[in-house]
Amino acid sequence: QITLKESGPILVKPTQTLTLTCSFSGFSLRTRGVGVGWIRQPPGKALEWLALIYWDDDKRYSPSLRSRLTITKDISKNQVVLTMTNMDPVDTATYYCVYRSNYYDSSGTLDYWGQGILVTVSS
Amino acid sequence: SSELTQDPAVSVALGQTVRITCQGDNLRSYYASWYQQKPGQAPVVVIYGKNNRPSGIPDRFSGSSSGSTASLTITGAQAEDEADYYCNSRDTSGNVVFGGGTKLTVL
Numbered sequence: 001q002i003t004l005k006e007s008g009p010i011l012v013k014p015t016q017t018l019t020l021t022c023s024f025s026g027f028s029l030r031t032r033g034v035g036v037g038w039i040r041q042p043p044g045k046a047l048e049w050l051a052l053i054y055w056d057d058d059k060r061y062s063p064s065l066r067s068r069l070t071i072t073k074d075i076s077k078n079q080v081v082l083t084m085t086n087m088d089p090v091d092t093a094t095y096y097c098v099y100r101s102n103y104y105d106s107s108g109t110l111d112y113w114g115q116g117i118l119v120t121v122s123s
Numbered sequence: 124s125s126e127l128t129q130d131p132a133v134s135v136a137l138g139q140t141v142r143i144t145c146q147g148d149n150l151r152s153y154y155a156s157w158y159q160q161k162p163g164q165a166p167v168v169v170i171y172g173k174n175n176r177p178s179g180i181p182d183r184f185s186g187s188s189s190g191s192t193a194s195l196t197i198t199g200a201q202a203e204d205e206a207d208y209y210c211n212s213r214d215t216s217g218n219v220v221f222g223g224g225t226k227l228t229v230l
Contacts, residue, residue: 037219047158047166047209049219060217096165107154108213108220109171116165 002026004036004097004114011120012087018119022080022097029055029075035100036073036080039110040093048093053080054103089121127155127210127222134228135200143195143225145210155193155210157186160224166209170195197227205229 008020022036029036037052037060051071052060061069070083084091097114127147135141145155154173158166168177170186183198193212197204210222 039221046224047160047211047221049211049221052217052219058217060219063218103217105172106213107156107172108211109156109168110158110211110219111168111171111177113165113167 002099002112004099004112006095006097006114006117008095008117008119010118011122013123014088014121016087018082018084018087018091020082020084020095020097020117020119022082022114024078024080024097024099027099027101029053029073029078029080031055033102033104035103037098037100037110038071038082039096039098039113040091041096041116042090042093045093050084050095051082052100054100058103087121092119092121094118127212127220129208129210129222129225131223132226132228134230135197136230137202138199140196140198141200141227143197143208143227145193145195145222146191147212147220147222148191149212149214149220150188150191150193152215153212154188155186155212157184157195158209158211159204160207160209169208200227200229202229 004024035054038050053071068085094116096116098110099112101111157170160166174186209224
């Protein structure tokens, strides 16, 4: 059974750096093709892809947010960490951790999602 | 840049068939996946690849594609299908892109 769970601060101040951790089970990030990533959703708005990291340490970032994002993995802990710098109130959103089973697939499917964590940016 | 376009809202009478579409140049080369999101919940995959349903997804959900347009069809919509639906795909760089979502109302 694959599960993912997000953790981190629920309130950050403008200009601060956000650090979110995804703790997962039921699969290994050593497995060829596997990736873990982050999606966010501002209240009442659409989903937005942020970043993905794959088994071979290949990292992909949203072009519009690339300069602010860093994604890393700790295979020994079954965790993936996302940092986002210079937070702004417009970054207020639910942040989801996602599992991608096959880098080589033809559709970009995000197979499993965590429950999400609502992060509010406010002074 | 990669973009996927969806109609903001669609409605369907209970028991009827509805098609939700997703347009984008990526879809000429890649399939779309479809996600259902109910209020307060995380999205769930309902269709992926050419036309594949994960275990537990009713067979009234199906997917298709033609040119730059992918479609999610619900045949015999049920009240519990009322939700937001998002398409996503990938591009040649391995990036992921989402559509803006479609709010489905079952009348």
